[in-house]
Amino acid sequence: MFENIMNFFKRANKKEGKVANNSKTAAKERLHLVLMQDRANVSADFLELMKQEIIEVIKKYIEVDESAIDVRLTNKENADGTNGAPALYANIPILNIKNEARKVDSSEINKKEEKEEDKNQKEEKSNSSDEKKENNEENKKTSEDIEENSQAKQSEEKIEEKSETDIKENKENIEKTENAEVESKEKIKSKNK
Numbered sequence: 001m002f003e004n005i006m007n008f009f010k011r012a013n014k015k016e017g018k019v020a021n022n023s024k025t026a027a028k029e030r031l032h033l034v035l036m037q038d039r040a041n042v043s044a045d046f047l048e049l050m051k052q053e054i055i056e057v058i059k060k061y062i063e064v065d066e067s068a069i070d071v072r073l074t075n076k077e078n079a080d081g082t083n084g085a086p087a088l089y090a091n092i093p094i095l096n097i098k099n100e101a102r103k104v105d106s107s108e109i110n111k112k113e114e115k116e117e118d119k120n121q122k123e124e125k126s127n128s129s130d131e132k133k134e135n136n137e138e139n140k141k142t143s144e145d146i147e148e149n150s151q152a153k154q155s156e157e158k159i160e161e162k163s164e165t166d167i168k169e170n171k172e173n174i175e176k177t178e179n180a181e182v183e184s185k186e187k188i189k190s191k192n193k
Contacts, residue, residue, distance in 0.1 A: 047073065054090060063096040 051071040058064060070091040076084040 047071070050088075051090075055092070058092060061098055062094050063098060065093040065095055068093045 051069070054071065055064065055066065055069060068091075070089070072089050073086050074089045076087040078084040
């Protein structure tokens with residue numbers, strides 16, 4: 001009997017210790033949460049509002065157990081064991097995925113794909129027209145360069161032809177002058193004789 005009484009008191013003492021320990025842990029967690037909210041400049045109201053908005057978005061696609069949802073700020077632990085930047089932690093138990101979410105409207109997906117494809121084609125056309133413009137400008141410049149080179153070559157050929165004709169004329173003039181000298185020398189010789 002004495003043992004039963006002792007066991008009863010031990011159990012009662014353990015329960016009191018657990019209650020004290022649980023309240024200590026809860027107070028520590030609350031303080032930790034307040035400190036994180038302060039560091040992240042986030043009020044409890046803001047966190048609750050964000051939690052509700054997250055839940056509303058998720059509820060469009062999934063049935064969730066709202067009573068068991070846990071959204072809170074935590075500190076991310078760095079590799080060296082120190083507390084890092086605050087992080088948002090969300091534990092959202094899923095009850096069921098809604099049929100609407102499972103059967104995604106294929107026409108909606110097709111429309112999105114078509115829009116994306118159209119956008120890509122427009123970009124390609126734009127890029128291709130830009131490339132064509134650049135190519136046309138390069139071709140035009142190349143044509144102009146070829147034209148200039150052709151004109152320069154023609155000018156060189158004309159200069160060469162003129163030089164050749166000038167050289168021929170000079171040779172002819174020299175020959176005439178030499179012939180005239182020879183004739184004048186002969187005339188002078190014939191007069192002197």
